[in-house]
Amino acid sequence: MRIFEHIHIDWLGKRKLFYTISISLFLIGWTTVFIRGLKFGIDFLGGTEIVMEFQKPVDVNTLRNYMGNIGLGNVELKTFGGSNRVLVRTELQELPRSFFPQVIDNVNTSIDKLVPGLQAKVVDTTATSVTYQFASPDTTNLLVSGLFREGYQTGKVSEEPSNTQMIVRVGIAEWLKENLKTKLSDNSFNVLKEDHVGPKVGNELKTNAVLAIFISLIGILTYLAFRFKFIFALGAVVALFHDVLITIGLYAALYGVIPGLNLEIDLTVVAAFLTLIGYSVADTVIVFDRVRENLKIHKAMNLEELINQSVNRTMSRTILTAGTVLMAITVLLIFGGEVLRAFSFTLFFGTITGTYSSIFVASALVLEYANRMHKKVQF
């Protein structure tokens, strides 16, 4: 089977068209970036993220109404994978102090249910927990496991057999539980995943991510400059910038457009961008390799025609190599689960723009340069 065999298309003659496509994609993307901004995930923003799994499917909108006024400020909700999984995010790291009494009341009710008539004494509270003291170690052990089963995060204060203190966490997950208990009494939930990220970590990661992307681009520029003449290396890296910028732009533009697709920039997305940078330059190299080879063979040929011929000759392998990667990524996008969706999506779009730019942008830039300089390009 063969595709794109012996094609003779004047790609470079249409380069104005490709410039228009690229510039409009860029503008669409980056206008939304400036209007709406980029949506960052918890890795970069900091805050708390909780994934709840309900026993029955829940409607996110109803849930959103319930949670609008429970005092957690700006709460974001979205489905996570299935219809009974919901992700809740808030900027808060911990539950505000003013809610403590209510949670403690509830803990007390639960304690009373387990051991009726027991005197529960609170001996200490911290920003995220309360410590109880009971009369005997046995009661303490009973309550530690009893409350744990009820869904509280409990622990013994020390592993000593004589320990009589129990620590109970009072966090955002507990607060959600309290508030949903009455409203969704027939549909309880488990916490599947809980992340707390401090604001400092987020800022550091942001700096590191931008740094890593730039270092990669410089690394590739250096490598290619050794392999080819500098102008080719520059053409390839400009094409890479093009890929990264357009993919970021599209990312912003498509945020919230496709239902169920959670497009937030987190660490794995940055990993996808870096992989993209490494991978998408490969197609460019294949084209350039052929241009160089042809320059040696057809010394008299006009550069535009020569590049066209090289692009046409390598078209099938460029499409095929990108195609097999796209197949793998599509599988990942469909079957890889919610956690990897944004990652696969970035790679999916990035591979497409990467292949497009290798063929149409990188070589066109080299041609523009040669035309401007009015001299023969050498290798």
Added chain:
Amino acid sequence: MKELRFRLILIIGAIALSLYLLYPTYVNYHTTKKIDEVLTNKSAVLKAADPKISNDVLDDKLKSIEDSIKASDPSIAKEKSKSLKLGLDLQGGMRVVLEVNTATLLEKLAKSPDDEFKAALAQSEKEAAISNTSLVDLVADKLKAKGIRLSRYYGNIRDDDSKIMSDLKKSAEDAVARAMEIIRNRVDQYGVSEPSIQREGSRRIIVELPGVAREEEAKQLLQGTALLEFKLVKEAEFTLSVMQKIDNTLAGNVSLDSTGTDTTNSSTTASTDTTKDKKNLSAEEMVKKHPFFSLAIINPKGQTADAYVRADDRDKLKLWLARPDVQKVIPDNCQFLLSAKPFGYQNGQAIYVLYCVNKNPELTGGVVTNALANISPETSAPEVNMEMNSEGATEWARITGANIHKRIAIVLDGVVYSAPVVQGKIPGGHSQISGSSDLKEAQLLAIVLKAGALPAPVDIIEERTIGPSLGQDSISDGFKSTLIGFLVVSAFMIIYYQRAGTIAAGSLVFTILFILGCLAGFNATLTLPGIAGIILTIGMAVDANVLIYERIREELETGKTIKASVDSGFTKAYSAIIDQNITTFITGIILYQFGTGPVQSFALTLMIGLGASLFSALVIAKVVFEYMVQKGTKITIG
């Protein structure tokens, strides 16, 4: 055929090595399955026997059965440690990033911190949160701006600022080392399987606890203050008699080893053998008659009753010691504690020491004001100098005076770090502890001694928990995607390139095998992004084949023979293939450097995948091609 031989050996070697490295993973998978089966059966039996059994009791019983199965066969743990590790996102668990709180430390270290100091500290803390400058520098700058010398709060009046600053920085550094040791010690005892404790940067510690469900308890464990105690080691005669009693109790019940729970058999088989006639017994008889002494080996000629325990036997021993019938024969005023670090090695196995100590501590570590490790000028052996505050020193003088030639164990959070012999009464609180085998060991002891007095306050700055069910989902999603990805890409290659495509699809199997083998061999952790890396590699691996085949087609078009076309197809495609792999590898390295946990695993699989796919495409596929050309088999490339 001859020119192929070397490469054939290379290929077979690589495959054999991968299989060898993956074998423990296979074994571990089967043992886990078997243990699960046993537990399900057992749980059904227990439920049938007592339909009203509470979940708590059932879980406890199942857990102890699981523990005893694992403890009875050390090879289970060994295979597990060699098998491919799954990341927290796949098996569930907790990841905590801790940061040593330098501000609290500075405030604790300061002599009479006044409001001015506190204001400077608070302001510096705010600035440190957004900059990379160290807190010590910031505080020093703030104080300098106010015209206050650092010696007002730290060190001696005569010390200049730069000396104090370097001392403070050293204290901050010490605090991280102390926190690491305390955390490692506790996590080891808490019984989390395969915990990971790593230091990141100058102040951070990353702790990963797989399979932990009680987050609050685990956090308590990581953040709580350390308890350092000085406990008197019991005399040899006393210890031996207790051990003998334990041995006798166990001798009747040793058959319970693997089931662990039916502790009803009475221990009436009163075997009153003394330690001496044990030598005449065979190993099996020994285990039967003296279960305790077969695990805790006593040196009959030794002065002490310290028992030596192999690393593998520690869990079993702890289980035995915790049994109610054994607890009954241990006197109330004493307890058995293991050493924190191995005493030595025998046949490649670490040997730990089991001490019998007084339950009540003579002194707790709050009294230690400083501890320093150095090389003694007289004996040129490493030693630790310990200083105590005045209260502690008085007590210490009394304790040491009353227990000359006895040993005092230094116990941190329940394990013994050292048990030096008291040489004489120590009046001023200045003690020297010798006997460390090297300076490193002495430094560790110094860290431990300071742990009780100088807390290393740590803040949790990042906390992630993943429930086991989400991990299970991720595993099945990942597995499904890998399989489908492989099938789709292989099918495409076979349809498009026919026989040559089949070779590519075949070498893809080896690529995946090599990746997994390498991951197991490097002791790397497989995470969900890591699986994504494998799937991506499947897509990228055939790129090399595509480039080669397209070249061969081109060469064939120019009218060359199949042999010549194959040769030049491989040669001419090399440069493009290498270029592609190098650029992706460059980003892989950067990603590995910058990324954390899961992302690093992705970068690692990607890089290993690139290497493995190069080997498959350039060596394996080429050998197959050359063999087919030699044999005259028809090669179709679509």
